[in-house]
Amino acid sequence: MLSWMAVRTMVAAHYSAAVNNDAMPAEAMLWHLRDAIAMRPDIASSWRQQADLELDFNPEAALASARRATELDGYDWQNWRSLGMAEYRLGELPAARRALEHAAQDSQGFAAHYELANFHLLLGDEAGFWAEMKHALAIAPASQAPIAVAACLRASGNDPQPLLAILPRQRPQLTLAIAGVLLDDSALAAAEQVWDRLTCPERLFPNCRSGLEAILGVVSRPPARRAGEVQAANHDRGGRAAFALRAWNTAVRQGYLRQERAQAGRVSDSQFQHSWPGFGFGWTASAAVKLLLISNVMPNPVVSVRLGGMEPDQGWLFEQLIALAPGQHYRVQMHSRWLGASDAQGIYLAFRGLDGRVLSQAPVALMPGWATTLLDFTPPPGTRLFYVACRYQRPLGQVPLRGELQTAEVSMRAEATP
Numbered sequence: 001m002l003s004w005m006a007v008r009t010m011v012a013a014h015y016s017a018a019v020n021n022d023a024m025p026a027e028a029m030l031w032h033l034r035d036a037i038a039m040r041p042d043i044a045s046s047w048r049q050q051a052d053l054e055l056d057f058n059p060e061a062a063l064a065s066a067r068r069a070t071e072l073d074g075y076d077w078q079n080w081r082s083l084g085m086a087e088y089r090l091g092e093l094p095a096a097r098r099a100l101e102h103a104a105q106d107s108q109g110f111a112a113h114y115e116l117a118n119f120h121l122l123l124g125d126e127a128g129f130w131a132e133m134k135h136a137l138a139i140a141p142a143s144q145a146p147i148a149v150a151a152c153l154r155a156s157g158n159d160p161q162p163l164l165a166i167l168p169r170q171r172p173q174l175t176l177a178i179a180g181v182l183l184d185d186s187a188l189a190a191a192e193q194v195w196d197r198l199t200c201p202e203r204l205f206p207n208c209r210s211g212l213e214a215i216l217g218v219v220s221r222p223p224a225r226r227a228g229e230v231q232a233a234n235h236d237r238g239g240r241a242a243f244a245l246r247a248w249n250t251a252v253r254q255g256y257l258r259q260e261r262a263q264a265g266r267v268s269d270s271q272f273q274h275s276w277p278g279f280g281f282g283w284t285a286s287a288a289v290k291l292l293l294i295s296n297v298m299p300n301p302v303v304s305v306r307l308g309g310m311e312p313d314q315g316w317l318f319e320q321l322i323a324l325a326p327g328q329h330y331r332v333q334m335h336s337r338w339l340g341a342s343d344a345q346g347i348y349l350a351f352r353g354l355d356g357r358v359l360s361q362a363p364v365a366l367m368p369g370w371a372t373t374l375l376d377f378t379p380p381p382g383t384r385l386f387y388v389a390c391r392y393q394r395p396l397g398q399v400p401l402r403g404e405l406q407t408a409e410v411s412m413r414a415e416a417t418p
Contacts (some may be wrong), residue, residue: 161190195247272300313394354387359374
């Protein structure tokens with residue numbers, strides 16, 4: 001008898017697993033589930049899966065299947081969720097509420113509270129929505145921030161204040177994720193208020209650093225170019241630049257980013273005293289080149305970029321994000337030397353936009369002695385974030401560059417308008 005039960009269990013498991021094929025029609029999935037139930041009618045998950053599939057075209061049958069699932073396993077919150085959905089579909093609203101509340105109580109997880117919150121909203125119970133969403137956010141993984149924020153903004157008519165009122169204060173990873181979502185939705189003021197809540201304990205320094213990188217990635221995306229959006233995107237660049245500086249400097253102050261403070265109109269870490277973070281207002285090296293920090297050439301570290309002739313014909317070598325004031329004139333200088341062929345050319349000091357376009361550049365003097373390259377730049381109206389970069393572009397008709405570029409300093413200052 002035991003071996004026969006084991007065979008029936010294996011067959012039932014086979015039929016149940018078959019419904020995980022997304023390409024399978026719903027009717028075929030139901031046949032498999034009915035076969036699984038015929039083999040093992042005491043397995044609650046099969047009844048629940050059957051209820052979920054029946055919900056759209058036969059809610060009465062779905063209700064019966066979900067009730068059977070809860071009878072077999074009353075501790076699985078998903079069974080109660082399926083029951084609540086079937087009762088809701090049939091208009092049994094008080095019963096549906098009780099079932100979903102039971103699911104949330106059993107689950108103690110984000111999904112159950114999130115679904116119960118939205119059910120309250122369907123019933124017109126806004127207070128119930130915000131109460132359950134507060135529970136959901138208290139335990140939500142950071143990856144669920146987008147759907148939680150979207151639900152809250154829908155419920156409030158795009159007013160972020162109710163969301164801000166229920167945010168947990170001791171969830172730095174969630175706080176970072178929600179700030180990033182609000183920035184992506186251009187809710188800059190709300191993102192700033194969320195950011196102000198952030199306190200990162202030392203044990204979460206790596207997570208907070210990763211969150212900061214993601215947020216600066218949102219801030220430094222190129223502006224929209226569709227008709228009607230360019231002006232709005234450019235108008236918001238100033239606020240986003242200020243937010244980016246504030247976020248960076250908060251991370252420096254709290255200790256999870258060991259970098260120099262960033263200031264508008266200045267190159268951060270101009271003499272390469274810090275490790276390179278690879279994002280934001282710190283230096284980033286291209287993956288296409290071999291880059292080293294050498295500390296015994298000058299009083300300060302020197303950046304060495306070695307070109308072996310196998311690099312792409314054009315691209316940046318190293319760069320960093322900078323914030324500038326539109327209309328203000330700036331002069332950037334790069335102190336470097338070249339160890340290679342004396343007639344070499346093709347390396348430039350440049351400013352580029354967030355969309356990658358080169359806005360201004362000057363050729364770097366490639367000579368064995370230390371030399372200074374100067375580049376003047378006046379930012380166009382409406383844009384405040386740019387990249388200052390050292391870039392390579394192989395001159396037309398010449399062989400790829402081979403040699404070593406050593407750079408001791410890249411600095412910038414505001415100048416009187418020329």
